[in-house]
Amino acid sequence: MKLSPLSVPYRVAQKAGSLLFSLVILFFTGVTGLQQALGAAGLLLAVGVLFAVGFALVGYEVAYYRHYEYELTNDTFDIRSGVFSRRTREIPLARIQNVDISRNVVQRFLDIAAVDFETAGGSETEAAIRYVSFEEAKRLQRDIGRRKRGDSEDDDESAKDETELLFALSDRELALVGLLSFDLRVPGIVAFVASSSVPILSSVIPSLSELTVLAVGGVLLAVGILLFSWVVGIVVAVLNYYDFRLSQTTGELRYERGLVQRYDGSIPFDKVQTLTIEENPLKRRFGYATLAIETAGYAPGQGGSYGSEAAIPLASVDRVLSLARDIDGFGEFDFRRPPKRIRRRYVGRYLIALGVVLAAFYGVNYALGGSYPWYVAAVALPVIPVAAHYKWKHRGYWLDDRHVVTRNGFWNRQTRVVPYHRIQTIIDSRTLFQRRWRVATVTVDTAGSRSLAARDAAAVDVDREVAGRLRSTLETRLRESLVARRREGVEDGDGGARKSEGTGTADDNPAHAADSVHSDSEHADDAGSPNDDDGPSTI
């Protein structure tokens, strides 16, 4: 198969656009230079060079188009390309994680699309087809999904994909996504720009001392940054998630989103690594949550993206949970919390942080020779035990018969659901401080793309003995669930929707191993018992 013929003019225009500036400069300096040297002939020469460059560009793109061939076979996707050096690439279909289609406004007008194929290996897109017709892109996406499942024949009957809409973002929800999202990357830039305006401000308002201007300006600046990042957050969210819809076809999830740039991606059910439910306090207050679906491919639409795009930006908690259960059937959450004594550790940690802040304030005040109340930050003191309690309260782990679930974070609470068969390595670590408190952190590493930012599922600060048992339980469960999956794969031919498997394996999976961990952690949970208080009271 060939690229869309329209890709040639588009690519030429794209390249010419990026070359335009240098070409113009070159043209004018060249013209004046040549004119001085050769007179009128110089002008002609310059025009000639310009044409030559133009021809070379068009020629290259035409050659690129002529040499570019791709083919979808029954088990591989092959690309033969290259003008000067030829390259042939064959990607086994089973390894393809996501097929993403993106179109910007111009591409939509021309009805062409860019297609990216993600595999688990490497940190970059495995294959990027630059511009086929949108229809062809959809066909590739559909056929790859279908052939992966083994239906090799393009029957007319199966060609009409049965698509079931799982979720569509309503306008109201889109507005809420905007309102509830802050772009935290912007404040840095704004702070930098605005901080340079302080001297200007203080010269405008000469009656006030510079320090007052600094203080008032600081508050105004903070408010300004907050407002600005809020507005940016709204704009970005609307651009990103406009008309978001998530649908389900056999064995695959499809999402569509975006206002200016339109994305259209596929997520195979059997490649889903982790489900993450995220809520910040605002969302929790109003009963909303965000769902991120992670595969091992590089996060879809990584360029200028906002984390995992294969996600439900915002929906009511119930809806998010039921959707997540549709994708991977896990039970009701029933978290085991870290031992209660650990709250004292958090209190200590916050006290140290407060101490540092106070010291910094005092230092600034002293250095400026002012008499500002540097100790006001101490009002945070009574809040500390509360904060420590909430930090503890929002932490926990839970095992059901097919998943390990962890929850962490008060501000941005993340609940991660990892099926046992997705576990890659299990890491049980205890820092110097954790050792003094007889606790440990058990991290469950998966191949998920977001884990690159070290955001793996982790049971933080669980009791030392519980951590040890958790580690060995997870290991056993991983092995057993793999065996169960393999047996099942032999029986009814691997693949198919994950949903059906939800109830099937539940019996196969041994629940006995879980009980030992659970009952023991319950014991640890009854903290407040006397022997829990004999832990060291230092941090």
Next chain:
Amino acid sequence: MMRLHPRVQLLWSLRALITAAVVGAFATVLNVFVFDRTMWLPVAVFLVVLAFGVGVAILRYRYWRYEVRNDSLYLERGVFTRVRTVVPFVRIQHVDSSRSPVERIAGLATTVVYTAGSRGADVTIPGLSASGSDELQERIKRLAIRAEGDDAV
């Protein structure tokens, strides 16, 4: 449980020596151009850093343990943060055995086990004898093949 080759302490101490030398040189420069004190200060800095580095190297050797179990690789290590890692053989993508120039001089080698997880490259067993590393690589490879799942991801 297997221990590392004792000679790895030498290797790590050598690394500590280099670090101490760099820090010491920096302290010397600082001393000459900024503080202008006696030469004892940089020497003391050098010695303290060196003693700390060597101490950590010895302790690290003492805590390092690994075990090739029936169906997983188990590592235990760490001086300040104790880390225990379990790598099921089903998850192993490939196994490397590498020898840096310094390791070659010391007659040591490192085995690195890769999984599809992001922390895969963290599963590194240093301080093995050259033949021991090859042997371990071979053994893990065989076990990984035996444990082969349908898809490592």
